[in-house]
Amino acid sequence: MTEKKRPTINDVARAAGVSKATVSAVINDTGSVKSSTRERVLAVIEQLNYRPSSQARHANSRRHRSIGLLIREADNPFFAEVIAGVRSYAAQRGYTVLVASSEGDYDAERQAVEVLRERDVDGLILYPVLTKETDLSHLFELKRRNFPFILLEEIWGVQASLIDIDNAAASRKAVEYLISLGHTRIVHFAGPQYSMHSKERIEGVYRAFGGSRIAFAEDAIVPAGARLEDGYRAGLEYFGSRSGDERPTAVTCYNDLVALGLCRALAELGLRVPEDVSVIGYDDLEILNYLPVPLTSVRVPKFEMGEQAAKLLIEHIESREVLRPQKIYLEGELVIRRSTQPPRERGLDPAVVMDHAGAAERVMR
């Protein structure tokens, strides 16, 4: 590369006729520099378009003002918002964010953690991947070295700071809402098998049933996954192989993508939402508002979760001592839209239907 090399502090010092220590002082506004000297140095910096290398800058301190964020699926808009929140807060504090995605693959996660650490990030924010025999040694290693990290999903056995919402409570709210509408045959399309979020959401379903007098069907927890396709396939399979009374009248889903996939499957099977089946999603992606039948969903404060995680992580990083793990739970709300209504058998009370069709949106805390 015949590249005119990027100017260094030495070039500036030479051109301004001062030592590099002085240039450094000007840049960082430390020490005392005569204003005439400062002007001269600044002029040279301007003219050379000099920018100090942040790498070299932090070579001594071993702190680089950067944090790593490991997500699970790059193409889920849910994560886009979390990332935006992390970036927003981090930028405000002068931190850079390095994002990596495990795509749900455990080995990719381990490797990504390695790479991020090689890149000298000062701390990590993680959506961990859990599989049947997850080896948590890389996380224990982080603990052992007192390397700061924040989880966005609980892991049993790992003492670490956490930002999350109370998934069980939110999930329970969703099911209870369906029960309050009069549904009695309700199922849950669950997320990835070993995901803690999925477990928590399932737990919420159990609790809702426990609190009601409605019998809990054996097949009420349907394994699906986290992606559009998962909801679609599980939907085809589940509803395709059942008819009439065997079919549930309402479904809560692990997330919005699964819900949308399910809706597609229902449509292909000739079932209408919400007339034949009520559907509730989770995450409250913006795109849901633009569907022909806007989806009822659990609103998760995605952006805020990102901000909070970054805030907590930077606290850990900048603290002199090792802070004890802290768990922060944000609130998830149920946003009621048009994909839910009372079940058919109760008889279509037009007023109730109108109520749901009329109001664009209603929020339950």
Next chain:
Amino acid sequence: MTEKKRPTINDVARAAGVSKATVSAVINDTGSVKSSTRERVLAVIEQLNYRPSSQARHANSRRHRSIGLLIREADNPFFAEVIAGVRSYAAQRGYTVLVASSEGDYDAERQAVEVLRERDVDGLILYPVLTKETDLSHLFELKRRNFPFILLEEIWGVQASLIDIDNAAASRKAVEYLISLGHTRIVHFAGPQYSMHSKERIEGVYRAFGGSRIAFAEDAIVPAGARLEDGYRAGLEYFGSRSGDERPTAVTCYNDLVALGLCRALAELGLRVPEDVSVIGYDDLEILNYLPVPLTSVRVPKFEMGEQAAKLLIEHIESREVLRPQKIYLEGELVIRRSTQPPRERGLDPAVVMDHAGAAERVMR
């Protein structure tokens, strides 16, 4: 932080009783090291869980094996796929990717370029933001310094490498398909005012009309934008203020989000897709396949674009000389789904409708 400091090459050297040069030789497999020594060093590395800092590693070369990617909207799944492509190829070549988003804001773009360069990225991939009086000086500055960068959207006056599809051709194909179905009142919901992609797609619309005998309506180019909300608002406004014959029977959109927003607006106005209005999107987001009426759209090879951009950029970075700018155009296809059909007036030929409803998908090159 009472952090047990991360081990350095010195710690390893000391523990293994060798010089750091030897440790370096072991790590990089350069020079000659007795196998017994190598073993010993490796054992210590293992035991200390030592990982060389990639920053320090490249301190000399001023090449850090990292590239910056500047996108425009973090929450558009389109970019998620491009990012994935960039990452995929970059990882394969041992490069890290730093992603920043301008969110369509010009000042944010300039700032992001600064930050990325401070972070010592070796090159940049950019979706530039264009506004009415865009000052391109930051791009000229890159050129002047022979700093490698790739554009993912053409900018007049900036000689740089480009990866894109032929937007005009793809857009033309979409309109021509509508014409072939018999539509005569077709409009285009255009993207951000100064975006080159939007201009190119508009150009394609003109060409399609120029090649047909259909009169081009004065209001055939409707300013919308790039987001769900833009399509929704423009749709409400445009279709809300016209009735009967004034209404177009088909619309092509700047992208899929706009198309989806438009669909929502049409639904609220009591117009059905495709019976009353045919709609074509652009980008072919996966989610479209899961809508009740899957959208006809222009398929853009998003992942591949990311890969190609990374490949070309790394070529530029690693080349000894400054390479001349190279423009690569990938192919965009029209994917025909259910949101398009012949206009009503021609009489509903059930066979044709069936044809469209039956086939899940058809691709036109």
Next chain:
DNA sequence: CGAACCGACTGAACCGGTTTACGTGGTTCG
């Protein structure tokens, strides 16, 4: 008038790696 102090600036060490030039001691070969 000399000591103390201060503002302005500099040289050198340092961070954690890589690279290069050089120093060993042991073989091989003419």
Next chain:
DNA sequence: CGAACCACGTAAACCGGTTCAGTCGGTTCG
């Protein structure tokens, strides 16, 4: 038997910044 060569290691310089201990000349004050 001495020169040439090789395998194995090391010391030191370097990258581009920051930091700290000093240097130096000029005021201030007792």
